[in-house]
Ligand SMILES: Nc1ncnc2c1ncn2[C@@H]1O[C@H](COP(=O)(O)OP(=O)(O)OP(=O)(O)O)[C@@H](O)[C@H]1O
């Protein structure tokens with residue numbers, strides 16, 4: 134590996150999973166992937182690329198002219214004016230090299246101390262741009278979290294941020310990667326600089342930029358086709374996909390894009406959220422800026438799918454994700470992982486991954502959000518506002534129904550050609566499959582919807598005519614304008630394999646507007662095809678994942694003495710929210726979890742719990758033979774550099790390289806946060822020269838599959854170290 138960020142010869146917070154490179158077959162598959170991307174028109178033409186570069190050159194000239202003009206107008210001496218410069222940097226998808234034709238360019242203008250944001254940037258530069266005929270659609274957004282000037286220059290869309298540095302003179306060779314650049318600047322500047330610093334860090338932290346780019350292009354396209362590309366709605370946006378792909382590149386540094394794509398889906402379909410995805414360790418930094426830290430920050434504990442940015446101050450880039458949207462995404466990862474396996478077996482091709490998401494066929498109940506305004510300008514602004522708030526409706530429904538009723542917001546907006554100045558959003562509703570009693574429960578969400586509507590009406594720039602209506606529609610009543618060509622498709626064939634999260638038979642009841650209470654039944658499950666395998670209980674994974682997180686949370690509560698409603702949430706089957714933080718809840722964990730057997734006792738541990746914490750493997754007693762127990766002990770004791778780890782037997786996992794197997798820890802390898810790869814039992818490839826009986830293996834596997842360990846914070850630089858031992862300790866180890 135060429136690059137290393139930690140002196141250990143690898144990039145990332147853990148060792149790679151595999152150093153394997155592509156086989157002949159993988160190389161062919163990668164060519165197919167590239168063709169797929171090219172056929173989909175995802176690469177811009179040479180002319181367009183040149184035109185973008187010209188536009189960027191022009192923008193650089195504009196800001197250089199602007200800073201001199203504005204400095205002179207500010208009454209500074211001629212010498213000072215001559216020395217005053219501003220610089221343009223690019224970031225986002227353009228800088229990463231994954232933008233498509235027609236994409237906008239994210240740019241940052243860096244100016245010296247005297248060039249203030251309000252007077253110089255949003256006033257002087259704005260006026261200058263407004264006077265230029267080549268600049269169109271100029272739209273300043275000074276009050277945004279990250280203030281921005283939006284415009285088109287020679288037809289190319291530009292988002293221009295501003296960093297007002299403390300430098301008296303901006304050096305030509307300014308390097309934004311040094312943390313000192315953040316010293317004494319305002320918050321908006323920190324946030325504006327973050328885009329460039331994060332993008333550059335990503336490029337530094339991936340082992341191979343070319344494979345990263347191809348894989349990311351593929352993933353962005355896939356996410357858009359499957360309706361999970363949108364940060365604002367609560368799915369993931371450009372930065373999130375980039376970080377997720379970058380982590381996979383670190384874990385498989387020599388893999389080709391076709392390999393990375395299938396590993397991507399495999400890894401993230403198994404990831405134990407809310408364990409964070411990180412490209413490097415979170416640095417505290419010397420400037421005292423807040424970094425993502427659920428131990429200290431209450432808000433960070435509520436993040437469901439943390440994907441941490443790699444530049445100081447490290448933040449969670451995916452705070453908009455909710456339980457509902459995460460669930461949709463995990464199901465999508467699972468579906469895609471199955472398809473990748475079929476592709477590998479030559480039973481499917483890449484196009485199968487890109488089948489459009491059949492959103493309006495999947496649920497029995499939808500919410501229709503109808504937006505109107507008096508003119509196009511108002512409608513655009515109003516729509517932007519409503520879109521940015523839709524995720525709050527998702528959250529409200531989740532909270533109100535204690536996460537029993539979940540929603541699936543469609544990131545697309547829809548127009549009805551017969552009704553100008555109208556725009557529509559839709560959300561699918563579904564109920565979690567649980568006990569019969571809960572299934573019968575009905576939810577009246579009128580109050581929630583009304584609250585949402587009044588929040589929407591509190592829009593700062595509200596104008597007469599801006600209205601919103603939210604109504605419940607059944608699938609059969611979905612208006613035909615949402616379908617391609619305005620033609621409602623006939624009922625989907627039940628023999629076609631479909632989306633896993635639609636197969637709940639449970640009844641949902643959503644009451645909005647015109648109806649008091651309605652109760653409908655979810656569609657019968659579609660039969661699975663070979664490619665789209667549907668689990669018999671589509672929410673089974675979901676439950677077990679939530680429960681695992683809950684257990685971990687309760688343990689973490691013990692440790693920190695805090696209540697973690699973010700992680701623990703209301704959907705726990707066995708741990709009530711109000712019990713969190715007390716000793717009781719950790720002992721009320723489900724029986725099939727032995728997690729608390731493996732936890733270091735907190736200081737305040739009650740006397741009756743002493744047997745619980747004696748040994749990391751205590752409690753597995755009859756299930757593990759002594760060598761297995763010892764092996765788990767080793768991992769627990771040695772794995773202090775991982776926030777969580779997977780214990781695996783290399784023979785069981787074809788991608789573990791034998792060189793990673795250490796003497797005395799022969800069959801063990803630690804992988805990082807939340808990564809829990811399933812292993813098939815019974816294999817004894819003999820790399821380690823050990824033997825085992827399949828029956829015995831099976832019993833042990835069942836017993837220790839869900840073994841979870843939480844570490845107290847003092848063990849390492851990161852605060853909660855969870856060792857998740859999803860193990861199959863099959864063989865005699867030592
Ligand atoms: N939620 C966020 N957290 C941290 N940084 C963000 C966030 N959203 C955007 N950014 C920064 O702004 C940059 C541009 O964001 P943007 O949403 O335009 O993504 P992008 O990668 O350019 O994808 P797209 O092609 O969709 O524009 C990102 O690369 C990132 O550095």
Ligand SMILES: [Mg+2]
Nearest residue numbers: 225226237239
């Ligand atoms: Mg962008």
